[in-house]
Amino acid sequence: MNIQVKPGKPEEVTTDVLILGGYQDETEPMASVHSLDRRLGGLLTELRRSHEFEGKLNQTALVHTRGAIPAKRILLVGLGKKDKLGLDHVRQAMGTAIKRIRQIGAPSGAAVLLGVDQLASSIVAIAQAMVEGALLGSYRFTAYRTEPSDNDKTVKRLTLLVEDSGHLADAKEGVRRGHVAGEATAYVRDLCNHPANVMTPTRMVAEAKSVAKERGVRLTVLDRRQQEKLGMGGLLGVARGSHEPPQFIILEYTGAPKKERPIVLVGKTVTFDSGGISLKPSENMEQMKADMTGGAEVLATVRAAARLQLPLHVIGILPATENMPGGRAMKPGDILTMLSGKTVEVQNTDAEGRLILADGLAYATRLKPACIVDVATLTGACMVALGQFAIGMLGNDEPLKSQLKTAGEQSGERVWEMPLWDEYFEQLKSDVADMRNIGGRPAGMITAAMFLSKFVEEYPWVHLDIASTDWSTTERPYIGKGPTGIGTRLLIQYLLNCVDEKGR
Ligand code: BES
Ligand code: ZN
Ligand code: ZN
Secondary structure: OEEEEEEOOOOOOOOOEEEEEEEEOOOOOOHHHHHHHHHOOOHHHHHHHOOOOOOOOOOEEEEEOOOOOOOOEEEEEEEEEHHHOOHHHHHHHHHHHHHHHHHOOOOEEEEEOOOOOOOOOOHHHHHHHHHHHHHHHOOOOOOOOOOOOHHHOOOOEEEEEEOOHHHHHHHHHHHHHHHHHHHHHHHHHHHHHOOOOOOOHHHHHHHHHHHOOOOOEEEEEEOHHHHHHHOOHHHHHHHOOOOOOOEEEEEEEEOOOOOOOOEEEEEOEEEEEOOOOOOOOOOOHHHHHHOOHHHHHHHHHHHHHHHOOOOOEEEEEEEEEEEOOOOOOOOOOOEEEOOOOOEEEOOOOOOOHHHHHHHHHHHHHOOOOOEEEEEEOOOHHHHHHHOOOOEEEEEOOHHHHHHHHHHHHHHOOOEEEOOOOHHHHHHHOOOOOOEEOOOOOOOHHHHHHHHHHOOOOOOOEEEEEOOOOOEEOOOEOOEOOEEOOOOHHHHHHHHHHHHHHHHO
16 A cells, blocks of 8 residues: 655545544534535535434444545544544544445545544654554455455555644654554564465574565574574474474664664464474364464564664564474473573473473573563463453563553553562472473463563563464454454554654
8 A cells, every 4th residue: 555645635635535533422523624514515514413423433424525525535434432532543443444445446545634633642653553554454365365356456545634734744754654563563464374384484484584685684593403502492392293393583683783782572483383292172273373473573573673774773583383293292291401401391282382482582681682572372361361452461670561561552552461470480380390381270371471581580571472462353443353463563662662762
């Protein structure tokens, strides 16, 4: 989609569909469209008075303008109650609008800046949210369809109309950010949608190679021999049951001097999680092709940092493998010696994410990081605790946690904190090794994070459990059914905020 920012008034723009917002509980069109309404002979007022358009969040009304203004049609989209308006409602409204435009087969749309009169957010943030909503609302995965469908229509051009010329530069910056962040999320959705027979650890390396073509990005891949030499017992243990060779992928983006302590992102990259010998039930097992979401998000975030040329030093780490049963697979009771030197008794081979992450995190500490953020589809318990709308967050550093909370609010990919108290480690004690890899049924999300905490030393660290949010079972305004890529924009927003803080 080509996205532009143009100065101008809604009654002057030439487009197929002019997108306007409207609040709930208002009986008149808002003041900003009064002159437009006059040109249309009171059409907007009539839609309000007849209650055909009430402004409920994501409600739409489409009308033809029949030559009264250059725009061929007007699409009203509801923003919900005025005093409840948040940035994510703007994102949703744009997702709704773009889908409606696609439905009618119109190739272009133009939107006024939604919610500027009400939101405390900056113009940059509003424009960014609008573009994210539009790009993600129009996302589809068609790589394996061999027959055309009526769903193939796309909106080719979107214009953001800026009435106040003082807002022009900020709107353009917002579009730039929104474009990169939206594309990053779409990229993650693609990687997660590809089936596991395609998206193998080796294919993840190929994807990392494509990311390494961006300016300032360097790729290192450790193969099985190198992993053995270093002693990555966690990754190697999980990979034993698979014919696919494990890959340890390191992507370094140096937008700031290499000597600056890096922000290290670690992503769980299990390209298929069958459970291993502790085999999962077959119902919904196909969704485990997306158990590499964390890794995909790290990949996409590094790509976004490079595309935005952020002045940061960022390193992405992806321990990548399949988790399969097989004659050589690790067995319950096996003891692994991890990269950090600690030993782990594997009591359940399906708790594999923490095993590979332990090596990823231990590797991260060797880089003397400013902080570590890991992102992983780690526990079913996270889904039980939080449902579809919050990412689980646990960590050892208050400032870092609060930065991620803020980025979550801004991006609409919100996190919810769980406690990481020492008492929970009791559940991970083993009779034969330093720890075991499961902690029983209670507090499953916490014990998984507690396990990880043993591999980060004293570095500021946050763990994001995205098992709750990575797969949507419902169709939402800018999130379709299936892989969501949720977490990507959170990480990118966190990096953007790091840049702002540096500048202060
Ligand atoms: N990849 C799964 C977690 C998961 C479940 C992600 C559902 C997305 C949706 C993870 O590797 C796993 O199997 N965890 C186990 C851990 C348990 C054995 C302690 C779980 O949560 O059941
Ligand atoms: Zn598992
Ligand atoms: Zn898993």
